[in-house]
Amino acid sequence: MRRRTFLGGCATGVAAGLAGCGGLLEERSTDGSGNPSVLEDRPDAVYHPTHIEGMEMIGTQTVGDRKVGLFYSYAHRFWTVTGTRTNLAEIQDGQDVHLMASTWDPETQTVIPVLDQPTFTITQDGSEVDEKRAWPMLSQNMGFHFGENMALSGDGTYTVEVDVPAVGATTVDDFQGQFGESITAEFSFEYAQSERDDIRFEQFPDQKGSSAAVSPMEMGMLPLSYAPRMGQLPGSPVEVGSVGDATMVATVDGSTLLVSPRTPYNHFSIPGFSLSATIESVGFDGQLDDAIGPVLGAHYRAELPEAPSSGDELTVTVDGPCSLSRHEGYETAFLERGSVSRTL
Template identity: 50%
Template sequence: MERRRFLATAGALGAASTAGCAGLFETDENTSGRGGEPPLVANRPDAVYYPTHIEQMEMIGMGSVGDAKVGLMYSYPHRFWTMESAGTQRVNVQESDAVHLMATLWDGDTGTVLSVGGGLTLSITQDGEAVSGKPPWPMISQNMGFHYGDNYALDGDGTYTVTVRPGSVGARKLGAFQGRFEGLEPVDIEFEYEQATRNSIPYKTLDVQGQKGAAELMEMDMMPTSTVPAQGELPGRVIGTGSSGDADIVATVVEDPSFVDASAYLAVSPRTPYNRVPLPLMGLSATVSRNGSAVYDGGLGEALHPDLGYHYGAELDGVQSGDQVTIAVDTPPQVARHEGYEMAFLDMGAVEFTAE
């Protein structure tokens, strides 16, 4: 997929949780001067699996962009996979890469992590001279959830300025989010980079690498990570669940919703197993049949609601217990993936169930 088109389709992501720093990283091995990544696991499963290693991040800084906030972090440069027309494409670390730079955008009131329809861009300068201007990829990782990231070259130790230019949130905004996150302003964030500091970032090889499962999401006081509500916390009536391509799919119906002019609202929430990270940039459609006749047959649009989180939804007359429901995956998530996610969410069949 062409890069700019890929970035331009992003929506907005689900509600996040914040807490004190989780005990995800151990300090029992020497991490200084780390050179290279461990080899990939042989015979990786077609599912979410534990990566070869996890690493902490160095916080660069935060800023305000209109009615949203943005945070910047970096870690070691590392491999990741982009989505292309023929499948995933591995991006290897280049000799010139100094850091993997990551940006997260969120609503300061609710902690909801956002993505932007026009694509978030980063430009790096030093003493007024351009260092890099390539846009980062929207991507998912096991310990950070959804973010924007890429590997970047720097001109050695020194002071750098990163200009973050977010666009507008492209997903349909519902409830308290209606009319917000439009035309977000750029912000400059300055930071000091030292290779020695980067080399001291904690890093741990996992004994369970290659096994089905996922590393825990990082929890931080200063900024959120992206999750969607647990099944039992979704508003409305959960009518069915299923799995497709190792993604969990949860469907709920809100009767007489206050946020749309309709009798009912169907919300479908695809999320990663284990961590409930929302899966953006999908194409979904739904068919609801009653007594052999379709009462709804159409697409599900990207949407954002404070209580539903990031989801795909549509107005309809209602769903009754016993209705036959099919959720079709027309396009799998068009996001880049860190190690552990690159084998999942690719071959995604339809989910069928009888409405509860």
């Protein structure tokens, strides 16, 4: 399959891989891995990263009721999350690429997040080269995906198996009953270090650390995990407030409470929270369930004893921070617990 190289966003928001993004081939330097050093004074919120990297597309496969896309870029640092603490995953010797995968519904193009770790297995001529469990991740230019730094054995032909677990979230509307089985997608690709080194790389010396985000990539063949616009939500949606820089949008559809957390700036859905809600007027005070739907995407929901009335107060509480691993610019956000309230 023909591969295409994409830049994961640029300062001007120009389409990935197109001309018009200045300084895309700046020298990769500073921390020994080729990446700029981690900023010392980062805000406890979303911030503009020091740099972004393009990526090379390996291909897509339709397996069962999901489509799987596989990509790679330079090996790079990221952060895993334990409770409210982040853990920097440094680039290790022998790690050649950052391998990434995304899964989506082929009909609606809705990204299907899985919070359990999938497995990447790389072989060459029938022998295993590397195998790792990939991390469910969030990045400013791609939104939700899976990723991990992987080793290769030089230039050559490789086979990659991507084993994706079943979806653990509640499937609703036209997704009801789908994504309940694990799937395996297999890809074959030619790798050359010279081609990897040609992947675009951009630094942001003037914008790094500011209250902003890089533009999402624009790839027709790769859907991104955008949260639904307010006008796409049923009922009368309201912005309840922000916890840890995650904006909580909520609405009621009949007697179903729907909560849609999203990132600032790029408005990606944020799975991986533990959320609860209170509407005293209808006697509800309980946990929200993870869910996925064709229009709502990744969201949280609960059935209420009865439909609330206009003017009733809703409180949304983050009981547990987002558990997703993060690319730079998101690792200091979505880590707080707390509550926000608003009248419906």
